Amino acid sequence: MPDQLLFAMEVTLNGLMAGVMYSLVALGFVLIFKASGIFNYAQGVLALFAALTLVGFQDGQVPFAHLINAVFKTNLSTFGWHLPAIVAILLTAAVMVLLAIIIEKFVLKHLVNQPPIILFMATIGMAYFLEGLGDIMWGADIKKLDVGLPQGISETVESVTDSIFGYGFFIDNLDIVATVVAALLVLSLTLFSQYTKYGRALRAVADDHQAALSVGISLRFIWVLVWSIAGIVALVAGIMWGTKSGVQFSLSLIALKALPVLMLGGFTSIPGAIVGGLIIGVGEKLFEFTIGPMIGGATENWFAYVLALVFLVFRPQGLFGEKIIERV
């Protein structure tokens, strides 16, 4: 096989894997949008907050240490323990559920029946609040997140492809793990929403609030449920991105990359979030590889947004979104 083609295949594979990382973030958006029609601007910050909390628990950091030190003139920093990754992850998941309950109680509950733009503004407020809270609780320094996920070039893939094509593919182990995790996540979310009572209630609420009430579904419970799930999805995204590039505050900006993914896949489709992420991942890598050198490179920064723009013009509901039909 010609080298060019093999190289393109490698780029495509890498693109697919990068796309999975985008999909993970986009998934959280879709869950909340489907169930409550809210575009949750805070989804990226949720991922950041989850990652910060996870590192904090793992390293036994004292929350609010800076604040406490400043007020009481103490010198606290750590509890001096180091939690196993799985315990820290479970604790963080519990924190995300608690956060969902707090958000419902103090924000969403008071904004029932408000127009979507109000709820959108509220999530922007939440985003900045959470970012600040994360800063005060755990500090603003860049942290290393290590929950034992493999990182670096996968030697298995390299040797296998080398023996088949005579050319070893460079694939990051972390990307492979992310792909497997994302697949499991989507599978379990789909099964949960299709075949369980709460999944059915969730879809019911997403479809029609009034009808949902009339069959005895509590909207508030469903909102807590959905924000909890979105929080846990954010935790997964936070773990992946945090492991890849360290836990830093720019992590909240990955939410921006999820926007074109959503426009491609449709705001209401879980498979859409995945496929959209993959297309963007592959698209920007291949574009950079083929067209990039001709126009001076650095196309990865804007390619996704231009693609999203094209979609907005020709297919505003996205690939998998609900078709907008007005019956007259």
Add this chain to the structure above:
Amino acid sequence: MTQDASGYTAAGGRKIGGVLMEMKNITLRFGGVKAITDISFDIRDGEIRAIIGPNGAGKSSMLNVISGFYVPQEGEVWFKGYKRGPMKPYQVARLGIARTFQNIALFDGMSVLDNIMTGRLTMMKSGLLSQAIWWGGAQKEETEHREKVEKIIDFLEIQAIRKTPVGRLPYGLKKRVELARALAAEPKLLLLDEPMAGMNVEEKEDMSRFILDVNDEFGTTIALIEHDMGVVMDLSDRVVVMDYGRKIGDGTPDEVRNNQEVIDAYLGVAHD
């Protein structure tokens, strides 16, 4: 017809029981507008009770009070012998009061089967964890509820469309699916808001038959709002007549038909 605390015998020899639901001096206001003014009536166990009246009489508001979508400013709602506090609609649903809507409120994106299954949500007992990992109780429970739902599907003759997304169904069938979802909850009291609105004669006949069968076979008490007078008079045991938010008549179809105030409300009265 003789009525007392223990009930009465309706047409066809059906035994009607004691009071299931009682509305006492209900007044409902929206700002300065009175939608319902000081209305009292009862619904007895096992009967088909109709609420009729011209457009804007407050019938749907009354149904919304019963189902908890509106909370009246004055008056008391009694159900099964207990006074009901202010409740959210989902809490009312869990008491065993199911309803359909005038402009159909179904889950359009879900299949007919899933729509009807939502009617049984409140009866499913397995917890969140069991549901999440789909283990033990959850699976067995799902199967049991599925069987009940299949019976209702048979009963309403909608086997052919079980897997169809509701959004694609014609109007008449949607109405039937909505009834199926309400029945799936095995309600003590079934509220039907204009079950026959917009239907042709044949569809109306089908729906009337289903309503009578539901009442007969499951012993479900039914309160319904309907515009078609022929249907109302044929179906119901007792009728409440409303006009401008007030009650102007209450009794058997025959009594109501001959009530002068009711005739005036429907035909208009000459003022001189």
